[in-house]
Amino acid sequence: MSTDTFKVKIGINPIGWSNDDLPALGGETPLSTALSEGRDIGYQGFELGNKFPREPAALRELMADYGLEVVSGWYSGWLAERSVQEEIAAVEPHLRLLTENGCKVMVYGEVADSIQGERSTPLYKRPRFRDEDTFKRYGERLTAFGQHLLKHGVRLAYHHHMGAYVEAPEDIDRLMACTGDEVGLLFDSGHAYFGGGDPLAVLDRHIQRVCHVHCKDVRPTIVQHARNRQWSFLDAVLNGVFTVPGDGGIDFAAIVATLRAHGYRGWLVVEAEQDPAVAPSYAYASKGYRTLRALVDAPLQEIT
Template identity: 50%
Template sequence: MAIRFGTNPIAWSNDDLPELGGDTPLETCLAEASQAGFAGIEKGNKFPTDPAALVDLLGSFGLDFISGWYGAELRRRDAKAELAAMRPHLDLLKACHCEVMVFAETSGTVQGLMDVPVADRPVMAEADWPIFLDRINELGQRMADEGVRIAFHHHMGTVIEAGAEIDRLMEGTGPEVGLLLDTGHLTFAGEDPAAIARRWAHRVNHVHAKDVRPHVLSRARAERWSFLRSVVEGVYTVPGDGCVDFIEALNPLAEVGYRGWLVVEAEQDPAKAHPLTYARLGYRHLAAAAKEAGFQFEPSAESLAGHALRRPARTA
C-alpha cells in the first residue's frame, strides 16, 4: 500500500473527555475530514460498531476505515485472556480489512485522570519486563495469524512512554510487534521523534502526526499537570503549528520504504481550535513534509504536498 493521509476524530470530539466536542455530530466530523483532503479516519466512540454499517457510513463521505485504539492489560493477564478481551474490536478491524491495531498497554495508566500529574505514571518493575515481553510476543503472533498486526502506541501516562522503554520493547519482541510512531507523545516525553524513527524505522507500521506547543509543554512540566489538563490547555496541535520537525521525523521512514498511513491526530478543544481549519493546516504541512522527506504518494495528495511549509498563527 502506498503512503496515505488520514486523521482521527479526536479533533472534533474527544473520547477521553466527552465534554470536548460531545455535541458535534459524527456526520460533521466525517464531512470535514473529507473536505480537508483525508483519505481515511480512525475510530471514535460515536462510530457504528457493525462492520457493514461502519464501512458504508465512512464510504458515503469518501473515507476508508484505518484502525482503532485498544487499551491492553498484559501486565495483569496472559495473551490468551487479552485476545479474548479484544475479540470484538479485533473482529471489527478484521471485517473492515484493517492491517494494524492501535495498541497500548494501559494497566495502571494515569492518562485519563484529570487530577493526577502525568509525571506520576506507573513504571514497569524489572521483574515484570520478561513476563510482559513474552505475553506481547505471543499476542502479536496470534494477531498476525488473524491478519491484524500490533501497532504499539507509546503513550504519555503509561508504562511505555520514554525512549528507553520503547527500545526495550522493540529489542525484546519480534517483527509481529510493530511500533506506532507518535511525534507528539515522544516530544511530550522529552524524546526526539527523529532519533526514535532512526532507531526503529524498520519496525514502524503506523504513524500519528501531531505537533506540540512548547510554551504549553513547559508549563505542563513545571506545574505538574495531568495529561488531560495538558490537552485542554493546548499542549497538542496539528503539524506545522508547534516545535516538531516533521521532515526529520519522516526521513528515516522514507529511507526504509514505509508504506502505510500518516494520521494527523491532534487532540484539542474544538471550541478553541476549529477542527476543519486545523485539519486543513495539518494536512498541508504533513503532506509537504512527507514530500520533502522523499515519500512518493497518491496523485490525490500531490497538489497539497506542493505547498510550502509554513507555521499558522496560533489561536488556541
C-alpha cells in the same frame, strides 16, 4: 537520489472534532461533521472514535457513504495484568471490526495502571515496571498476542503514551528489545517529544519496527509548563500541549524524509487532541493535511 512517489496514505483521528477522554470537548459535534469535513479536506481515511458504529457491516456502510477508509482503531489492552488468552478473548469483537473493514494494523494502548485518563493525577505518578524481569514477561505476552493478531492479517501497533508504562524513549527501547517483530511500533511524534525524547532520534532507532505513524505536533512551552507545574495528561491537553503538524515545534520534514528513505508504506495519521472551541476543527485539520501533503508530494531532494 530517488524521487519516486512516497506511497503513503494520509488519514486523521476524529479527536480534533470530538474527544473520547474529555467528552466535553466537541461532545456535541456529530460524527457526520467530522467525516464530511475530513473528506472535503482531502483525508483518505479515519481512525475510529467512540461515535463510530461497532458492528462491522454498519461501519463499512457508513464509511462507504463518505468514500473513506477505516485506518485502524484504538484497543485498550491489559497485558500488563492479564494473560494472553484473556486478551485474545477480549479483543475478538474489535479485531473482527478491523479485519472486516480492511485494516492492517491495530492500535494497542496499554491501559493497565495508566493515569492518562485521570485529570487529578500528575504525570510523574505514571506506572513503571518494578524490574527487568517483569518488563520481559510483559514483552513475551505482547509478542504472543501479536502473533495471534497476525494470524488474522493485522499487526499490533504499540502506542507509547503519556501516563502509561511505555512513555519515555528508554521505555520504547526496552519494549522493542523484549518483544519480537510481531509487535510493531506506532510512532507518535508528539508523545515521543512530550515523553522526553527527540522524535527523530526515536524514529531513527526503531524505524524497522514502525508500522503506523501518528503525526502530532507539540507546543514546547506548554510541554515545559506541564512538567514544571506537575499537570496531569488531561490538563496538558486542555492547556494546548498538542496541535497539528506545521503548528508546533516538531520538524516534520525530517520525519517524513526518514520514513520515505526507509520505504515506509503505511498511514500517516493526524492526531492532535485540542479544544475545538479554541482550535477550530476544520481549520486545524486542514492545516495538518496541507503540511503533510506538501511534504509527501515534494521530490525527495526538496525535503532532505
